[in-house]
Amino acid sequence: MKETRAEVEQMRAADADRQKVADQLKIALDEGRLSLHEYDDRVRLAYASKTYQELLLLVTDLPRPGLNATDVASRRQAEERRAARRLPTALLVLWTIWAAFTVANLVVFGLVSATTGGGVYPWPVWLLVPGAALGVVTVGTQAIRHQQRSR
Template sequence: MDGRDGMRAADADREVVADRLRVALGEGRLDLHEYDERVQRAYAARTYAELDGLLTDLPPVAPVERSALSPLTPAAPPSVGDQPAPVARGVTARWLADVWFPYLRVIAIVVTIWAVTSLLSQDLLYFWPGWVAGPWGAVLVVRTVSGLAAKEPQRQAIKRQRRRERKKAKRATNPNETPPTP
């Protein structure tokens, strides 16, 4: 290795590569598992060659003349028409589960309470769980549509990944700290 490839990379260079990988995740070029692996390798990289190797199969984010300072300089992701970047199915499914499961649990509980009280009274009582399910469900439908349109599942996945990275970095800086026992 000669020239730039053999030179030691700085923390700022690692951050630039991690940001580019985040963009690739948002564009749907990487899945969460591959993104996680590459980010770990980016933060462990020592040289520019190791960092460049993490981006070789990804398209450049800027024309060559705009990135003359460094091939690692971030830029805005290329736009392909007005189509949004594809979202990994697992990310969207997890986000939908986070949004809808509390609602489904509560509705199951209130419908069960209504059914038990109807059985005990031996009469079909007024279906009051509709007053819980209807408005809350309408709010969740609006939240789901607006969240999918605003790419909320991707943002949530990136936030989750950042939290994991911070925890790993914190563990790396405090190796003598013992984890709590269950």
């Protein structure tokens, strides 16, 4: 049986759990994220905590140890850039369909050309038309999304 987050948070914490939180608070103090007064208050509360929820409240506003503000900001910006580059699902579906159709046509064209000895009209070149249209729509969509983010 899998416990829910709420059930886990209500479980009693062990001394080892309190020590881990105290260690994380010490790292935050060393990195300059906490003042000495805040550190003292939080360590006192950590050792007085009875549940995981009480322990988690002491470290929820702290990033993982070893990360500085620049790392946190750069990770956030990288995630935003990845999200911005991600195509809408409809365009992904259309590109997948176009690619599958193009591959199938190229295979058939290759087989027909190989078995008839050449001189076959290169009909797959017409697949460039919907591909170009799809490319224009993709570039336009990304430009609009970029413009909306810039506002």
